Amino acid sequence: MGYPHKPHAKETTVLSQYFGDREATTLDGWKKRGGYKALRTALGMTPADIVNVVKDSGLRGRGGAGFPTGLKWSFMKPGDGKPHYLCCNADESEPGTFKDREIMRWTPHALIEGCAIGSYAIGAETCYIYIRGEFTEPIARVEAALKDCYADGTLGKNAMGSGKTVNVYVHRGAGAYICGEETALMNSLEGRRGNPRIKPPFPAVSGVFAKPTTINNVETLAAVPHILNNGAAWYKQWMRADNPKSTGTKLYSVCGNIQRPGNYEVPMGFPFKEFLYDLCGGPLPGRKFRAIIPGGISVPIQTVEEAEASLMDYEGFVAQGTMLGSGGVIIIDDAQNLVKQIARAARFFAHESCAQCTQCREGTAWTTKILERIVEGEGTTEDLDTLLEIAENMTGKTICVLSDSCATPVVSGLKKFREDFEALIKKRKHHLVPAVA
Amino acid sequence: MKESTPQYFRPEITRESGDLHSPAHASHGDLAHHHEAYKPVFTTGSARRKELDEILTRYPTKMAALLPALWIVQHERGWVSEEGMVEVAEALEITPAYVKGVVTFYTMYHQHPVGRHFIQVCTTSPCNVCGAEDVVDAFLKHTGCYELGQTSPDGKYTVIEVECLGACGFATPIMINEDFVESVTPEKVPEILAGLA
Numbered sequence: 001m002g003y004p005h006k007p008h009a010k011e012t013t014v015l016s017q018y019f020g021d022r023e024a025t026t027l028d029g030w031k032k033r034g035g036y037k038a039l040r041t042a043l044g045m046t047p048a049d050i051v052n053v054v055k056d057s058g059l060r061g062r063g064g065a066g067f068p069t070g071l072k073w074s075f076m077k078p079g080d081g082k083p084h085y086l087c088c089n090a091d092e093s094e095p096g097t098f099k100d101r102e103i104m105r106w107t108p109h110a111l112i113e114g115c116a117i118g119s120y121a122i123g124a125e126t127c128y129i130y131i132r133g134e135f136t137e138p139i140a141r142v143e144a145a146l147k148d149c150y151a152d153g154t155l156g157k158n159a160m161g162s163g164k165t166v167n168v169y170v171h172r173g174a175g176a177y178i179c180g181e182e183t184a185l186m187n188s189l190e191g192r193r194g195n196p197r198i199k200p201p202f203p204a205v206s207g208v209f210a211k212p213t214t215i216n217n218v219e220t221l222a223a224v225p226h227i228l229n230n231g232a233a234w235y236k237q238w239m240r241a242d243n244p245k246s247t248g249t250k251l252y253s254v255c256g257n258i259q260r261p262g263n264y265e266v267p268m269g270f271p272f273k274e275f276l277y278d279l280c281g282g283p284l285p286g287r288k289f290r291a292i293i294p295g296g297i298s299v300p301i302q303t304v305e306e307a308e309a310s311l312m313d314y315e316g317f318v319a320q321g322t323m324l325g326s327g328g329v330i331i332i333d334d335a336q337n338l339v340k341q342i343a344r345a346a347r348f349f350a351h352e353s354c355a356q357c358t359q360c361r362e363g364t365a366w367t368t369k370i371l372e373r374i375v376e377g378e379g380t381t382e383d384l385d386t387l388l389e390i391a392e393n394m395t396g397k398t399i400c401v402l403s404d405s406c407a408t409p410v411v412s413g414l415k416k417f418r419e420d421f422e423a424l425i426k427k428r429k430h431h432l433v434p435a436v437a
Numbered sequence: 438m439k440e441s442t443p444q445y446f447r448p449e450i451t452r453e454s455g456d457l458h459s460p461a462h463a464s465h466g467d468l469a470h471h472h473e474a475y476k477p478v479f480t481t482g483s484a485r486r487k488e489l490d491e492i493l494t495r496y497p498t499k500m501a502a503l504l505p506a507l508w509i510v511q512h513e514r515g516w517v518s519e520e521g522m523v524e525v526a527e528a529l530e531i532t533p534a535y536v537k538g539v540v541t542f543y544t545m546y547h548q549h550p551v552g553r554h555f556i557q558v559c560t561t562s563p564c565n566v567c568g569a570e571d572v573v574d575a576f577l578k579h580t581g582c583y584e585l586g587q588t589s590p591d592g593k594y595t596v597i598e599v600e601c602l603g604a605c606g607f608a609t610p611i612m613i614n615e616d617f618v619e620s621v622t623p624e625k626v627p628e629i630l631a632g633l634a
């Protein structure tokens with residue numbers, strides 16, 4: 001639902017159906033709503049069968065990369081004699097995204113159930129939910145829910161009387177965007193600085209504590225109980241007829257200059273135009289949309305025309321020059337200085353760079369300096385070429401993609417909104433030429 | 438454009454008069470509690486020691502309890518001092534230098550004392566387009582902290598800009614110590630501050 005608003009008639013609420021319902025946060029309330037039925041079913045199945053159901057459902061990672069979840073789980077080999085780990089990535093820190101926060105605040109048991117099923121499916125006895133440090137309320141809710149689960153015997157050495165061990169713990173982060181990158185998350189979990197690791201080895205081979213590990217996003221894991229309860233075919237009812245690669249429902253966080261910001265859940269393939277103007281209420285009175293970032297600040301900026309032509313799924317957004325990303329829709333309208341916002345995005349990345357790779361450490365900082373100079377009216381036309389050159393050097397050359405993410409708004413912004421940059425640069429020239437004859 | 442990294446006002450301080458590495462603290466003139474001897478947090482038999490022991494059972498290595506242990510120290514002492522780092526290092530059998538390396542990576546551990554109410558205002562793009570910078574200005578004005586990162590003369594407030602609090606739909610979100618306040622506008626600032634003890 002469009003929490004904090006009432007659900008819109010065009011929404012399909014699966015993950016968000018209990019947002020705003022305080023009773024659903026409790027163990028009893030969750031069981032009354034059909035909770036932990038899926039875990040009971042799962043514990044009676046073989047891990048391979050669970051993986052196959054998830055594979056069939058077409059569920060893909062909701063954190064940004066969109067990797068097929070069932071396939072990721074199939075890389076783990078339960079029974080190989082090694083301890084396995086499941087990490088739930090709840091370090092939601094992509095600007096524009098606040099969906100996992102609502103899942104954890106309103107339906108912590110949905111996440112815990114997904115974690116328990118996932119752990120069993122990949123042969124892990126331990127799951128860590130890595131929650132960003134700023135999320136004090138979600139942490140409190142998930143921890144309270146876990147306490148009830150242990151007291152009730154739903155989790156622990158003999159989970160639901162199955163004889164299987166399923167432990168789920170919360171690990172609190174301490175303020176670092178980069179810890180949402182899966183290998184940085186693992187380092188942070190081990191008590192290290194959150195520097196991303198070079199891949200390979202991939203986490204499924206050597207992850208946290210050098211053991212086979214799977215990392216899944218909150219929204220991905222929260223969807224798993226629904227899939228086990230209702231079947232893969234049920235989940236696949238939500239997809240475009242011409243695109244079977246994206247299935248199910250997706251939560252979008254909408255923010256910025258728009259009438260009704262909030263979380264909305266729609267099926268894959270939903271028209272973005274209808275979403276923006278109908279569900280979210282369109283632009284603020286007297287204003288017009290100027291630029292739209294549909295998947296968190298790391299994805300390319302769209303023009304309004306591109307956005308209006310987009311269909312909301314992994315492939316639909318790619319077809320319109322951007323990506324689904326994490327589903328954090330940021331709206332910038334005509335009352336804003338777009339270049340200033342791009343500079344602000346670059347400053348975000350400069351602040352969050354772990355500084356391991358030179359291209360990123362230097363690139364994010366210089367990009368920010370140049371952009372801020374342009375915003376202040378001190379820019380030159382050559383600056384635009386320099387920005388593109390720096391962006392080129394920042395893309396595909398580092399351990400993780402933070403560097404690429406900083407280059408993305410700059411390159412897409414320059415490509416699609418060059419006139420905004422040029423207008424700021426021109427202003428300076430007028431300033432320098434004396435007006436007196 | 439405001440700096441998101443705090444620009445500290447650095448008065449003349451010597452090694453005798455204060456810690457060179459805690460300018461924000463030294464600048465508001467109240468050095469008294471800085472000279473108080475550090476009280477250990479994880480003393481044998483204490484509730485916090487038991488809490489740490491329970492946390493240690495969750496991980497295959499002791500080092501993995503580093504972030505949780507630092508959180509405990511910060512809750513108890515208000516910040517993570519060098520002595521606090523040494524205590525954590527001893528509890529987890531790692532070196533103090535290693536602990537410091539980790540502490541300095543994460544922005545949420547305070548490496549110097551901060552005001553009683555530590556106010557973080559999100560100013561990243563989604564909030565920025567909704568007027569977050571005006572909220573920062575209002576906080577700086579009404580708290581008497583004249584600069585970001587600076588503690589007010591009464592030791593009550595510290596205001597900083599923070600990168601994305603993950604509540605973009607409720608612009609502008611702020612955090613006061615461990616509490617979230619959503620949809621803050623400059624007009625609401627005096628009322629929010631009045632509600633703080």
